Amino acid sequence: MRDLTDDIALMRPVLAALQASGTDPAKVLARIGLQAGELPPKRFPHALQTKFWQAVIDETGQEHAGLFLIQHLPIYQGLLLEYLFFSSETFGAGLRHALRYIRLLSDALTARLDVEGDRAVLTLAAASGVSRHFPELLAGAVIRLFKALTEGDFSLYEVHFIHTCGASAEDYRAAYGCPAHMGSERYALVFDSAILSKSSALAQPELLQMHDLLAQRQLSEIERLDLVNRVRELIAELVVENRATLEQVSKRLDMPARRLRERLTIAGVRFNDLVGDYRCRLAKDLLLNTDERIEVIVELTGFSEPSTFYRAFKRWVGVTPVEFRNRKKG
Template sequence: MRDLTDDVALMRPVIDALRASGVDPDKVLVRVGLPPGGLPAGRFPHSAQALFWKAAAEECQEEHVGLYLAGHLPAFHGLLLEYLFLSSETFGDGLRHALRYMRLLSDTLNARLEIEGESAILLLGMSDGVPRHFPEMLAGAVIRLFAALTEGTFIPHRVQFMHNQGAPLERYAEVYGCPTDLGAERYALLFDASVLNKPSRHAAPELLRMHESLARRQLAEVERLDLVRNVRELIGELLVDGGATLEQVAGRLNMPPRRLRERLAMAGVRFNDLITDYRCRLAKDLLLKTDERIDVIVERTGFSEPSTFYRAFKRWVGETPVEFRKRGKVNA
């Protein structure tokens, strides 16, 4: 049920790569409904990736835009996950620390590390339907980052993609510095396992503890936002059927009502406030953007009586639904 999201930090290197390639990134941002001048803080729907990459391909006039921009990516960005690498004792320790917090970058990156003999395999589990430009860019970003963190010791052996159609294989070799497989059973990066033992010149146990503490807090914030967003979505679904109670929402989330109430309290919100906020926004939208009769709006917002709806709306907005609609139509 949960909508997949990405953190804007995942796309900031791409914005830098667009600029380095000679393309104005603002042209891409405006086309996907984002303000020019850089990405705002926070997370955005993963579904927006398809629109972003389509716009980027057209602005760059490049069919294989993910691979193209991978060749213009900067090596280091000062992200929290990168600091986990640097403050760890070895590159392998840093990688294992960072993998615990990949959700800070994207809900789609279910990454894990496997060792097979002398080879290490970084598996990047991604959701179905992801545009091929995203993993092709990501592979280049990971290779550049790992090379920078190991002072050039990291050398990729092979990159594997699940999509069948892509650029000519020689273009992948030119950008990644290794062979690439298309139509593989996984998204993966293969490299020599010995690099995992490379010591970090910046290892600092006290900084590592601080970075991990910060990562845990950020992950808790992502999970808090997830819960609130999921509850709002369920409220909308249940109101269509005539009501949305705490017990109903908790049941859909497979948790006891008391636990849901506690988790919402920890997130700094109350269930009744979420209900009120949803009803108010829905009522405003229906009054201003449709010609639905008031009795229909009463039903769609989950009220049993028009009089109750009128009193609630007057309390929320300071005027009756009829007055609000009339004023909105005049100002439109």
């Protein structure tokens, strides 16, 4: 299973909200092992969300951190999805455009828009185990954005959350302006479907086409990274059996070997380099953190002969495996 990631754009407005609330964002980041100037350039592990929100609670002293920060969020966050809204002909068209690229924000989110008579339902499905503060903040951010995009005409009927424990009914109504239902089957916003036909004052077909192309490129980049990560996972599974070949990996991916090589080239990597990188990291880990004999490490790293392993390791690191182990332990 691939590791889920979030775009760094999800974190920046939260840090801005922390600053506006009087909390030092640097202290929150320090609690999860990051420095303010060391944010990941694009994507960061979704698994950090739980630790991040606990750090927010610790620093703000607010039990319901997501709700607390909603009031301090900037309305516009400079996201590409917002520009898709601006340049679309109607609010509904902009929403449907944005939903096509929801993965630009997070691997952990999927979204769907359904119209049921006079009610529209925006369903946001999040990965299991997500901290409740993430969807609660996200709901508030979406509501604020939708109101701004529609000049205040957006009318929300109710909010649904999967989690069963949270703030009081009064707290949710104060944050969202409507009732919140806990223990639902989905995360969802229910609103007046008439707003979908509201015209956009900033609609520009040329800009929409440009923003759409940019979103497609960014989504393609994420998908290329997915492929590289999946290949790395398969190499890790196959290397111990000495079957980490392009043909074996392509077979697992159900694609021709030639096609896999082409896609990796487009992603800027070579298959043999991925294999070598994994073998090198595994060998160093085994040498440093275990007492396995060199002969065993040779087998675990997928080499058929010790001499081949020795030559490869010296090419990677510059010293022999024995010298590497002795130096590091010394």
